[in-house]
Amino acid sequence: LAKTTQPISMDSYEGQEVNITCSHNNIATNDYITWYQQFPSQGPRFIIQGYKTKVTNEVASLFIPADRKSSTLSLPRVSLSDTAVYYCLVGDGYSGAGSYQLTFGKGTKLSVIP
Amino acid sequence: AAGVIQSPRHLIKEKRETATLKCYPIPRHDTVYWYQQGPGQDPQFLISFYEKMQSDKGSIPDRFSAQQFSDYHSELNMSSLELGDSALYFCASSLRDRGWAGELFFGEGSRLTVL
Numbered sequence: 001l002a003k004t005t006q007p008i009s010m011d012s013y014e015g016q017e018v019n020i021t022c023s024h025n026n027i028a029t030n031d032y033i034t035w036y037q038q039f040p041s042q043g044p045r046f047i048i049q050g051y052k053t054k055v056t057n058e059v060a061s062l063f064i065p066a067d068r069k070s071s072t073l074s075l076p077r078v079s080l081s082d083t084a085v086y087y088c089l090v091g092d093g094y095s096g097a098g099s100y101q102l103t104f105g106k107g108t109k110l111s112v113i114p
Numbered sequence: 115a116a117g118v119i120q121s122p123r124h125l126i127k128e129k130r131e132t133a134t135l136k137c138y139p140i141p142r143h144d145t146v147y148w149y150q151q152g153p154g155q156d157p158q159f160l161i162s163f164y165e166k167m168q169s170d171k172g173s174i175p176d177r178f179s180a181q182q183f184s185d186y187h188s189e190l191n192m193s194s195l196e197l198g199d200s201a202l203y204f205c206a207s208s209l210r211d212r213g214w215a216g217e218l219f220f221g222e223g224s225r226l227t228v229l
Contacts, residue, residue, distance in 0.1 A: 034216035043118075043204045043220030044157065087156070091216060102147070102216055103172075104157045 004088045004105040011111045018075045020108050022088030025069050031091040033064060033071045038085045038107070047086075048073070075110075083112045116140055118221035120205050126227045127195050135190040135224045139207030145169070146188040147206040147218060148180060157204060163188060164210060195228045202226075 005023040012018045024033065032051050036044040048055055050062040050071070061074040075082060087107040119138040127133050139146050145164045149157040150173075159172035163182035174180075177195075182188045192199060202225050206218040 032216045038157075041202065041223070041225070043206070043223050044218075046217055046219065049216055089216060102218060103159055104149075106156060 004090060006086075006088050006106060006108045008106065009109040009111065011113060012078055013113050014079055015077050018078050018082075018110060020073045020075075020086055020088075020110070021070055022073070023070045024088070024090045027068050027090050033062070033068075034089045034102070035060070035062065035071075035073045036087045036089065036104075038087065044087065044104075078110075078112045080112050080114065083110060085109050118205055118207050118219055120203075120221035120224050122224060123222065124225050124227075126229065128229055129195055129197065131195050131228075132191065132193045133195060133226060134192070135203050135205075135226070137188045137190070137205030137207075137221060139186055139188070139205070140219055142209070143207035143219070144186070144210050145208045146182055146186070147208075148174075148188070148190050149204040149206065149220075151202045151204060151223075152198075153201070155201075160190070192226075195226075197228050200226060200228045 032049055034049040035047045037047050038044040048057055048060045048062045050064050052064050052068060055062045063072040085107040087104050089102055118140055121136045125133055137146060147162040148160040150160055151157045160174040161180050162170045166182045178192050180190045202223040204220050204223045206220040208218045
């Protein structure tokens with residue numbers, strides 16, 4: 001069962017770049033790495049996903065080293081509205097029945113300070 | 115763009131009562147997932163369905179059951195409610211291949227309060 005480890009909390013000032021690193025030492029060959037953002041009392045929101053190397057979209061970048069045992073979510077120039085919990089997830093393995101039991105671990109509570 | 119719709123958004127029940135939550139996935143999504151998030155907790159996977167068949171089962175209590183209907187909407191039925199069932203219940207949907215890669219779309223959740 002792939003597990004993830006992230007910092008419990010991080011603080012950052014507005015306008016700074018924030019990097020949140022996640023460890024997933026037991027990641028399986030077929031597993032993707034996915035990051036979600038969750039605001040209080042709202043559903044998690046998909047941010048970015050990758051398998052290896054670097055992925056960038058309009059919201060964030062995801063850096064994955066060659067051994068895939070960790071990944072780093074990079075949020076450029078954060079604002080107050082980026083204050084949220086960020087979850088790093090890896091799969092528990094494709095069930096073979098068209099589903100994917102995505103397991104949330106302990107997320108990182110990011111607080112952006114004015 | 116259409117999102118995942120959950121109803122009701124808020125529900126208050128007494129202990130030992132039953133409750134039913136509904137989820138309407140994004141059109142053309144074939145997979146539905148249910149998660150439970152207690153106060154201050156992380157989302158816990160309960161159960162998922164693919165093409166109206168149960169696909170995976172997580173930490174869903176025996177008092178809970180769920181199904182996916184022909185129009186792909188899903189219902190989570192909870193009986194003999196306990197105080198500890200008070201939580202936010204999220205439904206998510208995906209296309210099969212994208213769900214396998216971890217890309218799920220979550221609804222806004224249904225907040226169940228058991229008194």
